[in-house]
Amino acid sequence: MIQHTAKPIMKRIVEAEELLKSIHDPEERLAIENYIGNLYDSVHELEKTPNTFSFENYLGAKEFNRFCSRRISYERKWFQKFLKDKKFHEIYLRNILIGQEEDIEELSDFSFPSDPPISRKKLVEILYAFFEDMGFVDLFDQYYRQQHIFAIGKNQKGNNVGYLEFNPVSKSGEIFVRNFKNDVSTLKIIAHEMGHVVDHTFDQDVPSFNQQVFASFYGEVLSRLFEKRMEHFLLLNNILPSSTKDAIVSSAIIHHSDVLEALIFSLMSKDCLRHYEYFSWDVDTFKKKMKRHFLDSFNYKQSLRKIQSADITNVYRYAYGDIISMFLLEEIEKNGVSGDLFDYFMERRCDLFDQKFMFEGGFEPEEYIRMYQDEIKLVKK
Numbered sequence: 001m002i003q004h005t006a007k008p009i010m011k012r013i014v015e016a017e018e019l020l021k022s023i024h025d026p027e028e029r030l031a032i033e034n035y036i037g038n039l040y041d042s043v044h045e046l047e048k049t050p051n052t053f054s055f056e057n058y059l060g061a062k063e064f065n066r067f068c069s070r071r072i073s074y075e076r077k078w079f080q081k082f083l084k085d086k087k088f089h090e091i092y093l094r095n096i097l098i099g100q101e102e103d104i105e106e107l108s109d110f111s112f113p114s115d116p117p118i119s120r121k122k123l124v125e126i127l128y129a130f131f132e133d134m135g136f137v138d139l140f141d142q143y144y145r146q147q148h149i150f151a152i153g154k155n156q157k158g159n160n161v162g163y164l165e166f167n168p169v170s171k172s173g174e175i176f177v178r179n180f181k182n183d184v185s186t187l188k189i190i191a192h193e194m195g196h197v198v199d200h201t202f203d204q205d206v207p208s209f210n211q212q213v214f215a216s217f218y219g220e221v222l223s224r225l226f227e228k229r230m231e232h233f234l235l236l237n238n239i240l241p242s243s244t245k246d247a248i249v250s251s252a253i254i255h256h257s258d259v260l261e262a263l264i265f266s267l268m269s270k271d272c273l274r275h276y277e278y279f280s281w282d283v284d285t286f287k288k289k290m291k292r293h294f295l296d297s298f299n300y301k302q303s304l305r306k307i308q309s310a311d312i313t314n315v316y317r318y319a320y321g322d323i324i325s326m327f328l329l330e331e332i333e334k335n336g337v338s339g340d341l342f343d344y345f346m347e348r349r350c351d352l353f354d355q356k357f358m359f360e361g362g363f364e365p366e367e368y369i370r371m372y373q374d375e376i377k378l379v380k381k
């Protein structure tokens with residue numbers, strides 16, 4: 001059943017707090033403390049009460065400092081590696097954007113009427129059929145029946161429409177969906193979050209989990225893969241076809257802007273990134289800094305707003321999530337979730353970014369562009 005109250009979450013918090021008492025390993029503590037803190041945020045949102053939870057008071061000053069420094073050490077590692085690969089990202093992402101240029105112009109002209117509404121019962125049926133098809137129906141059934149999926153209030157900040165909180169020690173998580181409706185967008189969100197569940201559940205130890213959650217380039221690959229597979233599944237079975245086409249177009253536009261945002265960060269100087277100079281830029285400064293890289297038609301205002309509010313690790317996670325998931329999608333649609341490329345990815349998905357990983361996996365920009373264009377052809381049919 002879909003949950004609308006915080007009761008089951010309170011239960012999970014109590015369980016996690018109990019578990020924490022017996023845990024001394026710092027990696028495991030970091031993961032559980034982070035999980036508990038985030039669950040408290042969700043409780044207040046579901047109950048519409050002001051958030052009085054303070055992590056510092058909860059952990060105590062000493063433990064809180066340790067918690068912060070462990071998180072920061074992951075971020076620092078991520079950033080150092082990123083600076084080393086900055087040139088690679090610049091060339092790689094630019095090649096993709098150049099290849100997408102014509103398609104993206106065409107995309108803004110598409111528009112589709114909405115489909116007749118479906119019931120909650122039908123929505124659940126579609127989810128079961130989808131996860132059966134993906135080979136993860138038992139896992140989904142467990143999440144659905146054991147109160148792990150929550151409908152949460154309206155969207156307040158940006159496009160964060162769903163999220164997962166996961167406890168990697170007990171290997172269990174809660175899925176939150178904002179603006180829960182019986183529609184394509186909710187189907188996509190649940191598919192996406194279940195992708196994270198699969199990612200965190202199988203063959204992942206706690207240090208790899210922390211690595212992936214706090215400092216990974218690959219943390220959004222499986223989630224995007226599930227999301228895209230859901231789009232194809234709906235289209236193939238003629239379920240909500242018009243809204244699905246609309247969703248495919250929106251995804252293609254969003255993915256393009258994710259890559260663009262990542263490219264912009266790759267173009268900034270090391271010092272600028274190190275001192276967060278872009279936080280204080282206005283449109284003119286931004287234009288001046290980016291002018292030699294882009295045409296005048298480039299939408300500076302919109303990009304600037306996104307850049308200023310962006311978490312740089314997230315930007316890359318989504319950009320590479322889009323890219324790599326497309327390669328995996330093509331493979332699993334041929335071979336199911338057991339192909340060579342899928343195994344290749346699953347074995348390395350918790351590592352830090354590696355150029356060799358990109359080359360050896362065959363994740364070439366030209367191939368990505370071809371697949372991107374194939375997606376657009378689906379909409380035209």
Ligand SMILES: [Zn+2]
Pocket residue numbers: 192196220223
């Ligand atoms: Zn995600």
